[in-house]
Amino acid sequence: DAKTTQPNSMESNEEEPVHLPCNHSTISGTDYIHWYRQLPSQGPEYVIHGLTSNVNNRMASLAIAEDRKSSTLILHRATLRDAAVYYCILRDTIGGTYKYIFGTGTRLKVLA
Amino acid sequence: GAGVSQTPSNKVTEKGKYVELRCDPISGHTALYWYRQSLGQGPEFLIYFQGTGAADDSGLPNDRFFAVRPEGSVSTLKIQRTERGDSAVYLCASSNLRGSKYTEAFFGQGTRLTVV
Numbered sequence: 001d002a003k004t005t006q007p008n009s010m011e012s013n014e015e016e017p018v019h020l021p022c023n024h025s026t027i028s029g030t031d032y033i034h035w036y037r038q039l040p041s042q043g044p045e046y047v048i049h050g051l052t053s054n055v056n057n058r059m060a061s062l063a064i065a066e067d068r069k070s071s072t073l074i075l076h077r078a079t080l081r082d083a084a085v086y087y088c089i090l091r092d093t094i095g096g097t098y099k100y101i102f103g104t105g106t107r108l109k110v111l112a
Numbered sequence: 113g114a115g116v117s118q119t120p121s122n123k124v125t126e127k128g129k130y131v132e133l134r135c136d137p138i139s140g141h142t143a144l145y146w147y148r149q150s151l152g153q154g155p156e157f158l159i160y161f162q163g164t165g166a167a168d169d170s171g172l173p174n175d176r177f178f179a180v181r182p183e184g185s186v187s188t189l190k191i192q193r194t195e196r197g198d199s200a201v202y203l204c205a206s207s208n209l210r211g212s213k214y215t216e217a218f219f220g221q222g223t224r225l226t227v228v
Contacts, residue, residue, distance in 0.1 A: 034216070043116075043203050043219030044155065087154060098143060098207075098214050099168055102154030 004088045009107040012078045020073040020106055022088030027068050031090040034100065035062065035073045039084045044102075047073065047086070083110045114138070116220035118204050124226045125194055133189040133223045137206030143214055144187050146179055147203040149222070155203055161187060194227045201225070 005023040012018040024033065034049040048055055048062045050071075055062040061074040075082055087105040091098065117136040125131050137144050142163055147155035157171040163184045172178075176194075181187040191198055201224050205217040 041221075043205070043221055044217075045219070046216035049216065085154075099145065099157050099160050099171075100155075100217065101157060102147075104152075104154050 003101075004090060004103050006086075006088055006103060006106045008104065009109065011109045011111060012075075013111050014080060015077050018075040018078045018082070018108065020075075020086050020088075020108065021070065022072070023070045024088070024090055025069045027090055028092070031092055033062065033064060033068075033071050034089045034091050035060070036087045036089065036100075036102075037082075037084040038087070038105070039081075044087065049091070078108075078110045080110050080112060083108055116204055116206055116218050118202075118220035118223050120223060121221065122224045122226075124228060127194060127196060127227055129194055131191050131194055131225065133191075133202050133225070135187045135189070135204030135206075135220060137185060137187070137204070138208070138218055139185075141206035141208045141218075142184070143207045143209075143217075144181060145205040145207075145217060146187070146189050147205070148200040149203060150200045158189070191225075194225075196227045199225055199227045 032049050032051050035047040036044040037047050038044045048057055048060050050062045050064055063072045085105040085107050087102050089100045119134045144161040146158040149155045159169040159179050160167050161181045164181055176192045178190045201222040203222045205219040207214045207217040
């Protein structure tokens with residue numbers, strides 16, 4: 001399974017943008033890049049996913065490098081509710097293998 | 113609508129006992145996943161069902177762990193002869209097919225298992 005590398009922790013001030021990086025140098029052509037976040041005492045929650053092009057939704061934006069070896073999750077205005085562990089995951093869809101392999105993620109701290 | 117429901121939310125059991133953890137996925141979701149999460153770690157994959165069959169059980173740590181999904185909806189994770197190292201939060205998730213691709217996974221709140 002292709003692996004991802006993320007910083008253990010990051011801090012941001014409230015109402016400022018946050019850029020959460022992820023390296024995935026061994027990504028294959030069929031791997032989608034998924035981001036989930038986990039608030040304290042909750043199950044993981046879907047944030048966004050993409051394959052090659054940058055993606056936007058109501059929660060965040062996903063910027064994918066041209067060579068797909070890295071990506072960045074962008075929270076445009078961090079709030080205290082965004083404090084969570086953010087996981088960058090490669091999801092293989094070849095041969096019906098749809099499982100997510102989580103790493104240790106990035107713990108985001110938002111300062112008031 | 114209702115999300116993924118896991119019961120019980122907390123379970124304390126004695127070492128050596130048998131436990132069952134239940135997962136009710138979102139209605140109609142064909143894929144169901146089990147994960148376990150230890151403190152400070154990311155969720156660890158255990159098993160994944162497509163419909164009634166286990167499509168990938170490569171994450172089950174040993175033969176004390178078993179999961180079923182007999183009718184393609186509710187799933188039960190069964191742990192025999194529990195050990196203290198089995199203590200963790202057990203997470204269940206479900207997702208659905210849209211065209212030829214699965215949608216994002218929706219996770220339950222988890223069952224916190226403590227083996228004493």
